[in-house]
Every structure is written in structure tokens, then in C-alpha cells.
Amino acid sequence: MTRVFDDDLAQGFATRAIHAGQRPEPLAGAIMTPVYLTSTYVQDELGVNKGYEYARGKNPTRQALERNVAALEGGKHGFAFSSGMGCVDSLMKLFRAGDHIVCGENVYGGTYRLFDKILQHMGLSFTFVDTRDPQRIADACTPATRAILVETPTNPLMRITDLRAAAEIAHRHDALLIVDNTFASPFFQRPFEFGADIVYHSTTKYLNGHSDMIGGMAVLNDDALADRIQFIQNAAGAVQGPFDCWLALRGTKTLHLRMPRHDENGRAVAKFLVEQVGEEQVIYAGLESHPQHELAKKQMKGFGGMIALELGTKERANHLLSRVRVFALAESLGGVESLISHPASMTHASVEPDRRSALGITEGMVRLSCGVEDVADLLSDLEQALEGMPEHGAARARRETAGAA
Ligand SMILES: Cc1ncc(COP(=O)(O)O)c(C=O)c1O
Structure with a gap:
């Protein structure tokens, strides 16, 4: 008998929230994904393993959460990070010195701090604009612009960015539209439907929903971009621990x-x-x-x-x-x-x-x-x-x- 663990069979949001990304645990059939508390995996022989080598690269609890949130956002690939800020920092590693990012002026204070106090000293440049006005976004773009990053609604002024307009501007400049969807959650807003390329969250907030962990999550559709983020996730190592993944996975079931x-x-x-x-x-x-x-x-x-x-x-x-x-x-x-x-x-x-x-x-x-x-x-x-x-x-x-x- 096929159960709804197959993600494509679960179309409704609630069914996806409860089942997407999760399979019964193979040893005993536990319905809830276990917390895989392990740093490494025993290999069958040299070069032969079960798809897991070292837990910075992959952890089954983390994968379940990543697939679950990706399904809720309507995206293909999810990547769980140690915090919302760890997630933004890792996303910025997609870029190189000399690249320019247009950023909403009223993003979370910590996002502004990361850009202004750390990353701009490493060669990235940022222009902060009022993204309520698409013209201001367009005017801020330069030939070096690689991304437009918006938060909507913003923290704390509840300003809204027109996501479709922002996506059009980004794509006209061959840039990515990156959306912080923390405030709305995928239950109320799915930025991919308006053309976003990367959607991210502080999972600390609504996705987990119980104020008992810190986490971040990036979701995207493009396979080549996903390969690059997977590389960054493993190489830079801001991964989310399995117990926090398990808590967040428990949280998304009732989103x-x-x-x-x-x-x-x-x-x-x-x-x-x-x-x-x-x-x-x-x-x-x-x-x-x-x-x-x-x-x-x-x-x-x-x-x-x-x-x-x-x-x-x-x-x-x-x-x-x-x-x-x-x-x-x-x-x-x-x-x-x-x-x-x-x-x-x-x-x-x-x-x-x-x-x-x-x-x-x-x-x-x-x-x-x-x-x-x-x-x-x-x-x-x-x-x-x-x-x-x-x-x-x-x-x-x-x-x-x-x-x-
Ligand atoms: C909208 C928004 N994005 C990102 C973050 C950063 O997330 P974290 O605290 O999980 O690092 C926050 C934190 O308050 C936030 O409110």
C-alpha cells in the first residue's frame, strides 16, 4: 500500500505540513523522524556507503526538515542553517568581491548589521532602498547587481514589497530575487508564485512556532543554484543540528x-x-x-x-x-x-x-x-x-x- 509519504501525492498544504519529506524510519517503522544524533556514518566498504558520510554534509533529520519546508514553500530544494543569520550569511557566499546587492532599507536589524558591518568590508557592496517603490529598486541596480533582497512585510514597519515587480526588475538585470518570508510564513505568502528565486526564513519564528530553537532555512528551485548552496552549506558549515531540526519539523506540522x-x-x-x-x-x-x-x-x-x-x-x-x-x-x-x-x-x-x-x-x-x-x-x-x-x-x-x- 502506498502511503502519502510520497510528496507528490500530498497536494494540500496541511497534508504537506504533516507528511512532506518524511518516511517511516526503516528499523522499526517509527512514524516520527528520529533525531539522528551522529556525527558520522559507518561505511560498508571503501567508497561504498548508504549515501551518508559525515553529518555536516547530510543528516537524515535535517533532510526531512529541508524537504518539508521546501514542499510548503512550493520549492524543490531546502537547506537548513544554524540560524536565520547563518542562512543569510551562507546565501551571501554565492557572491564575490565586487558584486552589488540591492537590499530593502527596513530589513531586520541583524541583516543590516551583517551587510553593513561585516560583508561590505569583504568586498560586497549594498544599496539600501525603500523597496515599497519598485522604481527605487530599479534605480539602485547597476551592472554589478547580482541580487535584490527584500523582506515583506518588513520588521517592524510592516512595509510591503510588490514581489512580482521586484522579480521582474531582478531578472531584467540577471540578478536573483531573494525574499525573507519570515513574517508571513508560507501559509500566507509563497514568493515563488511571484517569481522569487530564493526564499528564506528565520525558522526560529513562525515555522517552528514554539520559541524553543534557533534556525534558518533557504528554499529554491534552480538545480544548479541548489548545488552551489549545498556546497556552501557543507564547506562553510553553518548547518542546523539534528535536535533543532526535529523541533522545527514538529513545529511545521501545525503551521x-x-x-x-x-x-x-x-x-x-x-x-x-x-x-x-x-x-x-x-x-x-x-x-x-x-x-x-x-x-x-x-x-x-x-x-x-x-x-x-x-x-x-x-x-x-x-x-x-x-x-x-x-x-x-x-x-x-x-x-x-x-x-x-x-x-x-x-x-x-x-x-x-x-x-x-x-x-x-x-x-x-x-x-x-x-x-x-x-x-x-x-x-x-x-x-x-x-x-x-x-x-x-x-x-x-x-x-x-x-x-x-
Ligand atoms: C525577519 C527576520 N529575518 C531574519 C532574522 C534572523 O533570524 P535568527 O534570529 O534566526 O538568526 C530575524 C530575527 O529576528 C527576523 O526577524
Whole structure:
């Protein structure tokens, strides 16, 4: 009897999430892929082995995760790395001194730091642009441009890049479109459908979903490019350990159950915050007031749980951050639990203050990662934490006046 372990038989997202890339373990038929805790593999004789020689090159647990996430993204090849940053760093090894990369100006602070503080000193050059405007991407391309790297939605400003337009520009310049799909996850956005060449993730976030490991994943379709990344993965060695792969593989099995709840809670929290502090203060791609809501609707199937909230000053931000009881003050995002953070001093502290404020990452901004708890508890937590904040009172007064009129 054929079971759905054959990836091509599993067409639906949920079935792929649960089965793709996995086979029953051959010794006892264990349904769950074991954690292959081994650094090396016994060879049958010189030059004859079971396809595995040394675990930096291949590990069956890692391969299961790589095939699983590749299937979820609709790609052919997956490569798991030690972290999201390890993944980006390895991808940059596709390029050589003298090559130029056009990068979104509001990428994760650590991505900017890697490019600005390390890789540009090794001969790669980067131009950071507002990728909301395709013309700016096109204008930044030079004959040396080899890649356009975008994050959409961005961290933390929730800016959207038109993926189809970015892919056209990249291909016109013989360059690759590389997309950080961490915020949307493949459940809500599949950049290959719009022409992306490489899609990558911090699997630390939604893919794993339980805030208990660090990992990165690159997915692509082109066989020749995949050979080069496999070479880099083995040669540079930023591979993901088998136990972290196993955790992530366990996480992806429920991605299709978690993401709708993150989305539902995100929408409810965004609506609630609009009522509390006003529409202009809440940045969420699912709000009609988001300037790129129509584009977001076109390329995303949902908006997830990430919200940025502009409270005006650090004191006001701290008022909220120090009073929440269900939301936890912590970096990271995408876990089942709700988190709240202060991008200027946390995730984007590595971006220079002038650059940060030019981008709009202010001292008064907080970022929420809405988890999958009961939404009523999230709303009452925020309500009690906002209590006593001057703007909160003013917003309520405005509402009461409007209600009375
Ligand atoms: C959008 C995005 N990309 C990449 C990364 C880096 O991933 P990691 O922390 O797994 O190295 C992060 C981390 O926060 C992120 O938010």
C-alpha cells in the first residue's frame, strides 16, 4: 500500500505540513523522524556507503526538515542553517568581491548589521532602498547587481514589497530575487508564485512556532543554484543540528493550525488598538488604513500576528511594556505565546539612531507578536496596560464624544 509519504501525492498544504519529506524510519517503522544524533556514518566498504558520510554534509533529520519546508514553500530544494543569520550569511557566499546587492532599507536589524558591518568590508557592496517603490529598486541596480533582497512585510514597519515587480526588475538585470518570508510564513505568502528565486526564513519564528530553537532555512528551485548552496552549506558549515531540526519539523506540522489563529488574534488586537489609540498609530497590513493594504491582499492570504504601534515617546512605550501581563517583554516573534518588544532598543538596536529615526523606527514604537492565546485575554491585558496613558484617555474621550454626537 502506498502511503502519502510520497510528496507528490500530498497536494494540500496541511497534508504537506504533516507528511512532506518524511518516511517511516526503516528499523522499526517509527512514524516520527528520529533525531539522528551522529556525527558520522559507518561505511560498508571503501567508497561504498548508504549515501551518508559525515553529518555536516547530510543528516537524515535535517533532510526531512529541508524537504518539508521546501514542499510548503512550493520549492524543490531546502537547506537548513544554524540560524536565520547563518542562512543569510551562507546565501551571501554565492557572491564575490565586487558584486552589488540591492537590499530593502527596513530589513531586520541583524541583516543590516551583517551587510553593513561585516560583508561590505569583504568586498560586497549594498544599496539600501525603500523597496515599497519598485522604481527605487530599479534605480539602485547597476551592472554589478547580482541580487535584490527584500523582506515583506518588513520588521517592524510592516512595509510591503510588490514581489512580482521586484522579480521582474531582478531578472531584467540577471540578478536573483531573494525574499525573507519570515513574517508571513508560507501559509500566507509563497514568493515563488511571484517569481522569487530564493526564499528564506528565520525558522526560529513562525515555522517552528514554539520559541524553543534557533534556525534558518533557504528554499529554491534552480538545480544548479541548489548545488552551489549545498556546497556552501557543507564547506562553510553553518548547518542546523539534528535536535533543532526535529523541533522545527514538529513545529511545521501545525503551521496550518497556528497561522489562522495568529491572524485572527492579530486582526482583533489591531482593531482594538485602533479604537484605543487611533488609526494612524497602528501599523498592521490587515487594516484598510495600511497604505499598502491592497497590495498585501494581492500577494498574501492573511496578515498574521505582527503589529507595530506608535505611542509617540519612549515613556509612553514603556508605560505599555512595563504593564503587560499576558504579553511578555521579549525579542523574537512567531511563537504560540504573545510577545511585545521595543524595536529601537531591542531588534533594531544595531541600526544607527539617525538611520533608525529616518526609517520611522522611533523611540515610541512597540512591536507586538500576537500569539494564539484566547483573544479576550490579549485584549484585556492591553486594555489594563494602556490604562493611565495620556493618549489612551484622550482617544477614549474622542470616542465618547463621537458616540454622544
Ligand atoms: C525577519 C527576520 N529575518 C531574519 C532574522 C534572523 O533570524 P535568527 O534570529 O534566526 O538568526 C530575524 C530575527 O529576528 C527576523 O526577524
